[in-house]
Each structure stands twice: as structure tokens, then as C-alpha cells.
Amino acid sequence: xxxxxxxxxxxxxxxxxxxxxxxxxxxxxxxxxxxxxxxxxxxxxxxxxxxxxxxxxxxxxxxxxxxxxxxxxxxxxxxxxxxxxxxxxxxxxxxxxxxxxxxxxxxxxx
Amino acid sequence: xxxxxxxxxxxxxxxxxxxxxxxxxxxxxxxxxxxxxxxxxxxxxxxxxxxxxxxxxxxxxxxxxxxxxxxxxxxxxxxxxxxxxxxxxxxxxxxxxxxxxxxxxxxxxxxxxx
Numbered sequence: 001x002x003x004x005x006x007x008x009x010x011x012x013x014x015x016x017x018x019x020x021x022x023x024x025x026x027x028x029x030x031x032x033x034x035x036x037x038x039x040x041x042x043x044x045x046x047x048x049x050x051x052x053x054x055x056x057x058x059x060x061x062x063x064x065x066x067x068x069x070x071x072x073x074x075x076x077x078x079x080x081x082x083x084x085x086x087x088x089x090x091x092x093x094x095x096x097x098x099x100x101x102x103x104x105x106x107x108x109x110x
Numbered sequence: 111x112x113x114x115x116x117x118x119x120x121x122x123x124x125x126x127x128x129x130x131x132x133x134x135x136x137x138x139x140x141x142x143x144x145x146x147x148x149x150x151x152x153x154x155x156x157x158x159x160x161x162x163x164x165x166x167x168x169x170x171x172x173x174x175x176x177x178x179x180x181x182x183x184x185x186x187x188x189x190x191x192x193x194x195x196x197x198x199x200x201x202x203x204x205x206x207x208x209x210x211x212x213x214x215x216x217x218x219x220x221x222x223x224x
Contacts, residue, residue, distance in 0.1 A: 006152075032209045043113075044153075044200065044215040051210060086152060090209030096166035098143070098213070102152035 002026055004087050006101035013077050014109050021072040021104045023061075023087030031089045033070040035061055036100075038084045047072075047085070057081070077108045112137050114216035116201050122222045128189040131219045135182055135203030141165075142184040143213060144176055145200040153200060159184060160207040191223045 003026045013019050025031060033050040048056045050063050050070065061072045070087060084103045091097040115134045123129055135142050140161045145153040155168035159178035170176075173191075178184040188195060198218045204211035 004152075009150075034212075036213075036215075043217055044202075046212045046214075049210075049212065088153075091166075094166045095209030096141070096143075096158045096160070096207050097168055098155050098209075100145070100153040100155070102150070 002089075002091060002099055004089060004099045004101040006085075006087055006104045008104045009102070010105045010107065012107045012109060015079055016076050019074050019077040019081070019106065019108075021085050021087075021106065023070045023072065023101060025068050025070065025087075025089055025099075027068060027089065027092060029092060030065070031063075031092075033061070033063060034088045035059070035070075035072050036086045036088060038086070039080075040083070044086070077106075079108045079110055082106055082108045114139075114201060114203050114214050116199075116216035116219050118219060119217065120220045120222075122224065123191060124224055125191055125193060127191050127223075128187065129191065129221065131186040131188070131199055131201075131221075133184045133186070133201030133203075133216060135184070135201075136214050139203035139205050139214070140182065141204040141207045141211065142178055142182070143202040143204075144184070144186050145202065147198040147200060147218075148194075148196075156186070158207070165207055188221070193223050196221055196223045 035047040037047040087101040144156040156170045158166040201216045202213035
């Protein structure tokens with residue numbers, strides 16, 4: 001079965017430190033991958049998507065087909081980056097069906 | 111607010127009851143998705159509609175049903191409720207359908223079954 005795995009439930013880093021939130025997927029092909037973020041008391045919202053290849057709020061994510069990973073990275077974490085982060089991708093068999101990871105809570109300490 | 115709206119925000123009910131959750135998509139969005147998020151779990155895809163038609167189904171229980179109306183709002187009906195149905199239910203919408211679409215999420219409905 002298709003799966004999106006975010007192995008870390010909680011990641012704590014100090015302000016200014018690099019951060020990497022891991023996402024692995026089980027998929028044979030070229031998936032469209034997404035990172036969604038939920039800040040405290042806000043809605044889940046798109047952070048970035050693979051196809052755009054753009055950097056949002058300093059975050060980037062590279063698709064590694066060999067390792068089937070789409071890790072989210074930022075060189076210098078800020079306190080306002082503290083949030084829940086979810087990796088997601090559509091089903092191989094029905095593009096309208098989405099799989100989300102269980103999420104990683106990022107806590108950036110001052 | 112032209113974003114996705116969901117009502118009610120909170121719902122407390124008893125086992126065996128039936129509830130209806132409502133979702134209004136963003137203006138112009140034709141696709142609506144429903145997700146369930148239980149404690150410490152990620153979002154579980156339930157079902158998706160595009161312009162009134164069901165297009166994708168996840169592990170949605172038979173006790174649950176949904177529909178999208180001509181005005182594009184959607185309702186998720188949960189019946190014969192059990193304690194385990196307590197969760198946060200999210201609705202999302204997108205302009206079109208397909209794996210490349212960005213989804214815009216509502217604030218969620220928190221359901222507590224006692």
C-alpha cells in the first residue's frame with residue numbers, strides 16, 4: 001500500500017540552527033509531493049510543492065527518487081517556524097486521493 | 111471570508127447518534143475533500159467530490175456518507191456514531207481535480223462522541 005512516513009513526531013532545534021524534516025514515501029513513479037504546514041491556531045496551508053521548485057519562507061525540499069524521500073530543509077530556523085508539518089502526495093491510482101504523513105511538530109527554541 | 115468554511119466548529123453527541131458536518135468551498139473551487147484526523151494521527155483521506163460527482167474514496171466507513179450539492183457545498187454524514195469516531199474532521203477545496211492541485215483547508219469540525 002502507498003504510504004507517506006514522517007519518522008519524527010517532534011523535532012526541537014535552536015533558533016539559527018539548520019532543520020531537516022524527513023518525509024519518505026512508497027511510490028513507483030514520479031510523484032507530485034507537497035508540504036503543508038499548520039501554525040498555532042491557524043489552518044493547514046500549503047508550504048511548498050515539488051513541481052514549483054520554489055523556496056517558501058526559506059524552506060526547500062528536494063525529491064530524491066533513489067531514496068524515495070522529500071525532506072524539508074531550512075538552513076537557519078526561526079522561532080516563527082514552530083508549527084506542525086505534513087508531507088503529502090496523491091495516490092498513484094487515483095490522483096484525487098491524497099495520503100498525508102502523521103506530521104512532525106517543529107519546535108524552534110530561542 | 112472567501113476561504114473554506116466549516117460548520118459547526120464543535121459538536122458533542124452520544125454514541126448511536128447521527129450528525130451532519132457542512133463545508134463550503136472557496137469561491138470558484140469545484141473540488142471538495144474530506145479528511146479525518148484522530149488523536150496523534152495524520153490526516154486520513156475520506157472522500158473527494160468534483161462538481162457534484164464522487165471522484166475518489168478512501169477508507170470511509172459505511173456508516174459515513176457524503177455529497178456535494180449543486181451550489182458546491184458539501185456535507186459529511188456520520189451515523190451510528192461510536193466513541194472512536196471522535197476526531198477532527200477537515201474539509202478542503204481546490205480549483206480543479208487531480209494530483210497537482212493545491213488544497214485549501216477549512217478550520218475543521220471537532221467531533222466528540224460520548
